Amino acid sequence: MNRRRRIYEGNAKILYEGPEPGTLIQHFKDDASGENKRRNEVVDGKGVLNNRISEYIFNNLNAMGIPTHFIRTLNMREQLIREVEIIPLEVVVRNVAAGSLAKRLGIEEGTPLPRSIIEFYYKNNELGDPMVSEEHVTAFGWASPQEIDDIMSLAIRVNDFLSGLFLGVGIRLIDFRLECGRLYENEMMRIIIADEISPDSCRLWDLTSSEKFSKDASRENGRVLAGYQEVARRLGILNTNERIVSSGPTLVQ
Missing domain, CATH: 3.30.200.20 (Phosphorylase Kinase; domain 1)
Incomplete structure (x- = not known):
């Protein structure tokens, strides 16, 4: 075959x-x-x-x-x-300071943020997926203002669900990454969640011990x-x- x-x-x-x-x-x-x-x-x-x-x-x-x-x-x-037509953005939702955010702003890892923060990164491995603003996104035509609103709305809804899901099993959702795409159905287009949501795209810590369960753990102990x-x-x-x-x-x- x-x-x-x-x-x-x-x-x-x-x-x-x-x-x-x-x-x-x-x-x-x-x-x-x-x-x-x-x-x-x-x-x-x-x-x-x-x-x-x-x-x-x-x-x-x-x-x-x-x-x-x-x-x-x-x-x-x-x-x-x-x-779907993938939008060339990684959408990162942060609830707790960790990783690059902690390094950039000098915040101790594990510090709860005043509110959830949504960041955009341009998907380009050769450039190291640089962080970009909404102005960059619209100026270069990666997404329209309405699409940005739709993406952020979806990201907030997913964050609410994931935070509750993981909290219920004793896991703290530190941050996670989403990708979105344009789904064309007849003459209609809508923004939907694409790619995956897994420990590869989430930063997950044990609620009590702060043991790391996601991909960043491999950088420390290979587990x-x-x-x-x-x-x-x-x-x-x-x-x-x-x-x-x-x-x-x-x-x-």
Whole structure:
């Protein structure tokens, strides 16, 4: 049987042509990247966990009426998604000072912010995804003022949901990253959530001990997979004794 046509490959995922017009297959890889987003290690089973966690979150968002590109899971590593025109922005929602924000402003990590802050970063690996303002976004035509309003509205709604979801299982949502896309349906266009929401795109700390469960933990102690597994267990999507092992790439033919 013929393999599906590869559309795009990034640091953590591959997109393949979908079985129907307007769809894609999103494949989760085990590659883990550092702060400069260059591939630096393979964490066996990470893609399986990200697939399951993202599926769980996107199903909940869809049920709440928050539009996403997610349609359904196909297998351990792949999802069927709607094809969208990706807006070249990373939307970062911050609730607690950490990472680059703490460094830029000299704020101690773990300090709660006066309110949630939304930042925009231009998606360009060669430039290191620089932070940009709304003025940059509109001046260079990456998104219109109305689209910025729609993106920020979606980001706030997702933040409210995720904060409550993780708080309920003893996890503090420090910050997270979103990507959005334009979904064209007949003559209509709307902004929806795309990409993934997983420990790869969230900064998650234990509510009591501040142990790190997300990708930044790997920069300190190499326990990235254990952290991802703990998040999945607390969300109830991974049994206590279940082991995640890689079965290699699985493509839908």
